[in-house]
Amino acid sequence: xxxxxxxxxxxxxxxxxxxxxxxxxxxxxxxxxxxxxxxxxxxxxxxxxxxxxxxxxxxxxxxxxxxxxxx
Amino acid sequence: xxxxxxxxxxxxxxxxxxxxxxxxxxxxxxxxxxxxxxxxxxxxxxxxxxxxxxxxxxxxxxxxxxxxxxxxxxxxxxxxxxxxxxxxxxxxxxxxxxxxxxxxxxxxxxxxxxxxxxxxxxxxxxxxxxxxxxxxx
Numbered sequence: 001x002x003x004x005x006x007x008x009x010x011x012x013x014x015x016x017x018x019x020x021x022x023x024x025x026x027x028x029x030x031x032x033x034x035x036x037x038x039x040x041x042x043x044x045x046x047x048x049x050x051x052x053x054x055x056x057x058x059x060x061x062x063x064x065x066x067x068x069x070x071x
Numbered sequence: 072x073x074x075x076x077x078x079x080x081x082x083x084x085x086x087x088x089x090x091x092x093x094x095x096x097x098x099x100x101x102x103x104x105x106x107x108x109x110x111x112x113x114x115x116x117x118x119x120x121x122x123x124x125x126x127x128x129x130x131x132x133x134x135x136x137x138x139x140x141x142x143x144x145x146x147x148x149x150x151x152x153x154x155x156x157x158x159x160x161x162x163x164x165x166x167x168x169x170x171x172x173x174x175x176x177x178x179x180x181x182x183x184x185x186x187x188x189x190x191x192x193x194x195x196x197x198x199x200x201x202x203x204x205x206x207x208x
Contacts (some may be wrong), residue, residue, distance in 0.1 A: 004169050004191050009170075028150060036157040039157075069200075
């Protein structure tokens with residue numbers, strides 16, 4: 001899970017490997033805010049799978065690649 | 072899951088600016104037993120008896136560094152670099168490298184917005200496999 005200068009740099013880095021998914025950094029920032037924002041809350045409770053999937057969905061990550069495993 | 076131990080671990084991590092030792096949180100054996108259960112529940116990641124990740128924070132040096140709250144932190148990945156700022160609820164700076172060209176990438180993040188929106192993030196591993204090998208992920 002890395003930051004890259006551009007999609008061209010991702011493609012070169014991947015070479016022959018199967019690519020994952022590339023998203024704009026602004027979308028990543030929104031995802032991180034929703035995913036990690038409560039991590040230091042004094043009353044933190046674990047997220048359920050449904051909560052985490054809802055976060056991914058909320059920032060537009062809805063393809064099968066972003067589907068969390070059933071628990 | 073011992074949520075109280077998990078929350079204490081995270082609080083001390085931020086207070087210390089590093090991963091706490093088990094004996095800094097209580098009885099060493101009891102804390103290690105609690106940490107192992109938290110590891111199994113994916114609430115943190117151990118390497119032997121030591122913390123490896125209290126995501127988004129890394130207990131070991133990584134190429135993903137974050138300046139926030141007056142100190143430098145290590146993140147586990149590019150996503151977690153933004154996650155540290157989100158968890159701390161503050162602006163900051165992210166310093167990492169492009170894995171392709173090895174160029175330094177330095178971002179200022181204010182109010183959740185990166186200073187260079189042209190960069191991209193690549194996630195190699197599908198979400199369903201993230202925890203098969205979380206260190207690789």
